[in-house]
Amino acid sequence: MNAFHEIVVPPDNFPAVILIHSPENTTICEMHWHECMELVASLDSRLYVTCGQNEVTLMENDVTIVNSSMIHRVTPVKGHAIVSLSLRLDPGLFKNYSKENHNWFDLSRNEEARRDIASCCRNLYELYAAKEENPGLLLEANALVFHIVYLMITYCCVSRMGSPQAHSEKYYGRYRELMSYMEEHYSQPLTLDEIADLLHLSKEHISREFRSYVGEGFREHLTKIRLINAQKDLLGSDLPLIDIAIKNGFPNLRAYNHSFQKYYDIPPAQYRRNYKRRNDKVEYADVLLVRQSEKKNPIGV
Amino acid sequence: MNAFHEIVVPPDNFPAVILIHSPENTTICEMHWHECMELVASLDSRLYVTCGQNEVTLMENDVTIVNSSMIHRVTPVKGHAIVSLSLRLDPGLFKNYSKENHNWFDLSRNEEARRDIASCCRNLYELYAAKEENPGLLLEANALVFHIVYLMITYCCVSRMGSPQAHSEKYYGRYRELMSYMEEHYSQPLTLDEIADLLHLSKEHISREFRSYVGEGFREHLTKIRLINAQKDLLGSDLPLIDIAIKNGFPNLRAYNHSFQKYYDIPPAQYRRNYKRRNDKVEYADVLLVRQSEKKNPIGV
Known part of the structure; x- marks a missing residue:
């Protein structure tokens, strides 16, 4: 199993890291994993999301979740330009709600919540893609992220043990611990x-x-x-x-x-x-976006 | 001028303090002031909001703002049971958006934003008034507060100097500074x-x-x-x-x-x-509400 571990460090004033993939910003996405949960929203494109042993095809304006430490990859469906948003959520958002084995999410459990989350992701995208300056951007982005996590906690929680994905996860247990240790020390x-x-x-x-x-x-x-x-x-x-x-x-x-x-x-x-x-002028927006063009290596900031 | 200074200390996980006034929770509200901005939402009641030299009558489901350090009081219109929500906003929410003389708000500047803010206040009220346990309460409350402040910053900013309210404020300048000093030291x-x-x-x-x-x-x-x-x-x-x-x-x-x-x-x-x-079981909700019944004196926690 070859995959790389991605380091995700949200800024102090925003509990997530946003990545926007667009035709101008094409990065090759290898198999990778990270402790934080990630939402992948397809916006106007179609995507394959490979996660553990599963592959999901996301149609336009849909969203799926990559649970904590799952090995995953996002690739465009042939003939489709990729316009997608990935939202990596600060684990701190969940820490007061974690009952044992319950920090695992499945958006297909509730159709309405899933549509609502997809529409929040589109709003986030539009917020960041807007050309004009928006001084309140970070406030509205915070509002959207908190609402998304509220919907996840309220409507999409499943037992980790019942999940078919959980099987592949156990092999990573030791390295998951090690990554947490390194990120703490x-x-x-x-x-x-x-x-x-x-x-x-x-x-x-x-x-x-x-x-x-x-x-x-x-x-x-x-x-x-x-x-x-x-x-x-x-x-x-x-x-x-x-x-x-x-x-x-x-x-x-x-x-x-x-x-x-x-x-x-x-x-x-x-x-x-x-x-x-x-x-x-723009005080924060830029910190939140990973500007792929500035980087030689896949380091998420 | 006799008024008391109210100490408002939001908890670490929520950038506001919520006060719900209901017929079961009738407190006499004297003239008072605090550094943080406050939204007063009338919900199903009618209220008089006295603020500096002005008195506003709030009809059902409306909202008004008490700007920083304005002396104010909220009283029910005769014959109306008081059901209202007051939301005191952490000054930290505004600190990245304060251009000189611009941290002053007037909700009447934008009718749509005002209706939207009133409806967020109602949602906050319903969140806290709900009988059943809601594990995601704090997440959704955060989402609503961030959205409210986003609307204020984006649509309701006015120049402080242009405001008729600003006049009465200057007398308080010295004590405003003193209160900040005491709250810091x-x-x-x-x-x-x-x-x-x-x-x-x-x-x-x-x-x-x-x-x-x-x-x-x-x-x-x-x-x-x-x-x-x-x-x-x-x-x-x-x-x-x-x-x-x-x-x-x-x-x-x-x-x-x-x-x-x-x-x-x-x-x-x-x-x-x-x-x-x-x-x-309920981990946080209670910290956010000032339980008037527990207190002998008007100390907001």
């Missing part, structure tokens, strides 16, 4: 030895296995987690670069500069300046 | 000397004036600010009482116990136990 100097101890496995075993579950080596993945978390400080604060580096687990400024340059092809100071110039 | 050992220095006035002058602007003495008001902020820790955490006391500016546990008993007529430990027992 990235600011400390993590080593492969420590991880091996944690999983009661040899360093060599993990080193071999890691790549097939996460899609890249341990060091590389840890660096990406650090870079993505550092982005919040880089774009959302005036902290000096050295403080950002240390706060996010880089041993020094040089290491931060070096990794940043490698992944973003630009030094962090320059990236910050460009961003500030662009965002003098 | 309540966890430190504040004294009247410090406040006098801050306002460049004599201690005696302030001592005299404070009561007519705030409705009670300096010490008493400071204690209320501390008690209300401590409520969040008392009900939302498992911190020991002594830590709650110190964190919120009480010199020791004895002082906290004493003040708590005075205002709530029950020791804090007992209050916490009662709350936890009641809230085993």
Whole structure:
């Protein structure tokens, strides 16, 4: 099983990460997984959503859910331009509602709720796709996300154990835990030895296995987690670069500069300046959208 | 000018404080003021809303706004049972949209937005008035509040200076600042000397004036600010009482116990136990509603 683990870090003022796929923004979507739940809305296109062992064909203006840690991929139906919205929901939204085995969702349980969620996704898309400036954008986006999660919790909860999808999930259990651990402790100097101890496995075993579950080596993945978390400080604060580096687990400024340059092809100071110039007026919208064109690698910010 | 200053502290998971007035919950509403903006929705009743020099009569299912720091009062029209909702909005909701002199709202600027806001207020009321348990209540309440603020920002902003209400506001400027200062520094050992220095006035002058602007003495008001902020820790955490006391500016546990008993007529430990027992199932809803019956004094929690 080869899939990569995607790091999803919502900004502080919005409990989700929005990705818009459009013909101008075609990214190859490999098999991947992440802890957060994801809604995939087809808008005006038709999509195949492969999730675990299932493949769903989404017709125009429909929506489906990818439950937590399911390996999945979204591809366009041949002849259809892809215009879709994916909404990755902050796990924090669900944490007060999680009864054991109940944080699993199936939108086909309630037709009306599903239509309502699809229409909220379209509203979100239109909000972000609008050409004119909208100072209240983030407020309305928050309203839509909270309403979507309300509908999910109220009408679409199913028992995790009853779900046919749950079967494939158990193989990922160990790596799911490991990813949570890395995302919690990235600011400390993590080593492969420590991880091996944690999983009661040899360093060599993990080193071999890691790549097939996460899609890249341990060091590389840890660096990406650090870079993505550092982005919040880089774009959302005036902290000096050295403080950002240390706060996010880089041993020094040089290491931060070096990794940043490698992944973003630009030094962090320059990236910050460009961003500030662009965002003098639009304060937040840009942080929420992953601008694929800016990235060399599939790092979600 | 005699009015009391009301302390409004929204909980961590909801950016507003909701008050429902019903025939079973009749409180005498004196002239009062607070920094946060308030929406007053009449639902099925008719109300007089006195705000600064103006009096508005709200017909059934209408809504009006009380801008920041305006002295106001809500009273029922004779012969009408009062069923109304007041929504005090966390100033944090507006802080990213405040252009100078623009954080002032007038709902009559846009009829459609006003009707939409009134209908959101009704939905909020129905959410809280519903008899059956609703696990997603807080999510939907968040969605409604964000949508309301979106409509306000987008359609109802006016220049503060152009508003006829602004005139009466300037007299309160000094006390507005003072209230903000106290609400920021309540966890430190504040004294009247410090406040006098801050306002460049004599201690005696302030001592005299404070009561007519705030409705009670300096010490008493400071204690209320501390008690209300401590409520969040008392009900939302498992911190020991002594830590709650110190964190919120009480010199020791004895002082906290004493003040708590005075205002709530029950020791804090007992209050916490009662709350936890009641809230085993409903996790948050209760924190949002001010239960007038539990209070001897008009402290909003």
